[in-house]
Amino acid sequence: MEVQSGMDQEGLERLLARLGVPLPQELALLALTHSSYANETGEGESNERLEFLGDAVLDLALADILYRxxxxxxxxxxxxxxxxxxxxxxxxxxxxxxxxxxxLRLGRGEERVGGRDRPSILAAALEALLGAVFLAHGYPRARALAEELLGEEVARYAAERSPDYKSLLQELGQKRYGVLPAYNVVESTGPEHEKVFTVAVELGGSKAIGRGRSKKEAEQAAAKRLYLHLEEEPGE
Incomplete structure (x- = not known):
């Protein structure tokens, strides 16, 4: 069977070599097929069902890894x-x-708006690949791949407990806009021992609001919302 448009045979082989897991060609292509491509071409289904499976496999694999x-x-x-x-x-x-x-196999519209680097599409494709590995080789190999791909993150976030979205937003601001995010306390409500702070953050013409029991917590909440929003936008 010839590789369908969107990827040549050599490209698929390079990806599978980096992955370190052999996969049937049809299954590998399915894992890389975004709904925009499937809808536009009418060539079968997208990777959404594989993503659903891979999401469950990843949850189990990480629970297993963390428990041990x-x-x-x-x-x-x-x-x-x-x-x-x-x-x-x-x-x-x-x-x-x-x-x-x-x-990735993307529709023309998604390609034009930077879909190849869109975090939601990348994350979904990674989960779909894990689903494909599970179908082809079973849970042990899928677990091993999850640990290989995310083992460093497990160790890092086990120490940090959560991402520092203020730092992530600052890095994005410097890289994309050449400026730092601007934070502003909008209001604080409640009695002194139970205050809730509302903080706004602005960067690159976009703004987000966060709330927390301290200014630091509210800033993190605002930074997270704005970072996740901007990550979905095409970079300049």
Whole structure:
């Protein structure tokens, strides 16, 4: 069977070599097929069902990894670490390290608006690939791949507990706009011992609001909302 448009045979082989797991060609292509491509060409289904499966496989694999790595952590702590590691920014970064974006099959419209580097698309494709590995080789190989792709993040966020979105937003601002985010306390409400702070952050013409029990917590909440929003926008 010839490789369909959007990827040549050599490109697919390079990706699978980086992945370190052989996959049937048809299954690999399905994992890389965004809904925009499937809808535009009418060539079969998109990777959404594989993403659904891969999401569940990834949750199980990380629960397994965390349970074995950190016997002293309770259920709440393990859940928080897993939630960070499976978050869109973390999965998108892992997908970028694989060079996944260049191999995606996208519709023309999605291609024009920078879909190859869109975090939600990259994260979904990575989960779809894990789903494909699970179907082709079973859980042990899928778990091993999840640990290979995300093991460093597991260790890092087990120490940090959550991403520092203020730092991430600052890096994005300097890289994309050449400026730093601007934070402003909009209001504080409630009695002194139960104050809730509302903070606004602006960067690159976009703005987000965050709330928290301290200014620092509110700034992190605002930074997270703005960072996730800007990450979905095409870079300049």
């Amino acid at each position: 790595r950190f016997p002293d952590r309770d259920e709440g702590e393990l859940s928080k670490i897993r939630a960070v590691v499976v978050s869109r920014p973390v999965l998108a970064q892992a997908a970028r390290r694989l060079g996944l974006g260049e191999h």
